[in-house]
Amino acid sequence: MKSVFNRAVAFLLSVIIMLCTLCSCDMLSEVGALFGYGRIKAHFLDVGQGDSIFIELPDGKTMLIDSGENYHGEGILKYIKDRGKSKIDYLVGTHPHTDHIGSMPYIVRNFEIGSIFMPRAGTNTEAYTSLLKAVRRKGLKVTKAAAGLSICDKEDLKIDVVGPKKIDNENLNNCSAVIKITFKSNSFLFTGDAEKAELEELDGDISAKVLKVGHHGSYTSTTKDFLERVKPEIAVISCGKGNDYGHPNKSVLKLLKNSGCEIYRTDKQKTITVTGDGEALSVLTGGEAIR
Numbered sequence: 001m002k003s004v005f006n007r008a009v010a011f012l013l014s015v016i017i018m019l020c021t022l023c024s025c026d027m028l029s030e031v032g033a034l035f036g037y038g039r040i041k042a043h044f045l046d047v048g049q050g051d052s053i054f055i056e057l058p059d060g061k062t063m064l065i066d067s068g069e070n071y072h073g074e075g076i077l078k079y080i081k082d083r084g085k086s087k088i089d090y091l092v093g094t095h096p097h098t099d100h101i102g103s104m105p106y107i108v109r110n111f112e113i114g115s116i117f118m119p120r121a122g123t124n125t126e127a128y129t130s131l132l133k134a135v136r137r138k139g140l141k142v143t144k145a146a147a148g149l150s151i152c153d154k155e156d157l158k159i160d161v162v163g164p165k166k167i168d169n170e171n172l173n174n175c176s177a178v179i180k181i182t183f184k185s186n187s188f189l190f191t192g193d194a195e196k197a198e199l200e201e202l203d204g205d206i207s208a209k210v211l212k213v214g215h216h217g218s219y220t221s222t223t224k225d226f227l228e229r230v231k232p233e234i235a236v237i238s239c240g241k242g243n244d245y246g247h248p249n250k251s252v253l254k255l256l257k258n259s260g261c262e263i264y265r266t267d268k269q270k271t272i273t274v275t276g277d278g279e280a281l282s283v284l285t286g287g288e289a290i291r
């Protein structure tokens with residue numbers, strides 16, 4: 001009886017080894033690519049004067065960093081559903097200003113959410129309290145986004161919160177969750193509206209090939225020193241056409257140009273999608289605007 005069992009185990013093992021040999025890495029990655037796996041796709045949505053970035057991660061999961069104003073919810077969810085996705089695995093509200101979390105209560109109420117991350121900023125704005133209420137009603141709880149938190153730690157895919165290091169209730173921009181995503185040699189840095197004071201404090205390796213330029217391209221966020229640390233090849237500015245703030249600032253555009261990176265702007269090129277296969281990056285402009 002024992003020998004029959006041993007023979008069965010040996011046979012099963014040989015079948016498994018044969019299947020593993022047949023399914024080479026190339027085949028597996030081709031099958032994965034059919035489902036959109038094995039690539040990272042960051043969609044910088046044109047939400048006018050605000051931020052919203054939808055990310056399709058190489059492991060099939062999804063992330064939404066910010067969600068524009070309170071009238072953008074329906075358009076953002078349509079955009080996500082049109083990409084065949086039915087869940088936001090990681091939802092990040094970088095800081096409690098309405099141009100970043102305006103439609104987040106709607107999104108939490110109307111879509112499946114895995115985890116939600118926000119800095120613990122002390123504020124009582126309507127957008128913030130209604131978001132906390134929507135999160136509570138759904139039985140979710142907010143994970144504190146602060147420097148040192150790891151959202152995903154796989155061999156090829158890392159999602160790290162690199163800021164804020166501290167909370168500045170006098171200036172909520174400087175409470176912004178700063179996120180770095182690394183997929184093989186593709187790296188992205190999303191800075192919310194963090195200004196110089198917060199950006200200068202960030203520790204460790206913040207280099208990234210793709211930079212979501214801080215605070216809609218305001219002069220308060222981008223410095224020569226910061227660009228020398230990040231060394232971006234692609235810079236994306238999210239701002240509204242003819243906005244009242246003069247974003248992006250001319251001096252910031254000059255700094256970015258002098259640093260040698262390609263500059264993309266949602267006010268000029270609508271929704272911008274940056275795709276990476278772990279090595280090369282490509283950029284597509286002119287995607288649909290969310291209004």
Ligand SMILES: [Zn+2]
Pocket residue numbers: 050051097099100193215216
């Ligand atoms: Zn903003």
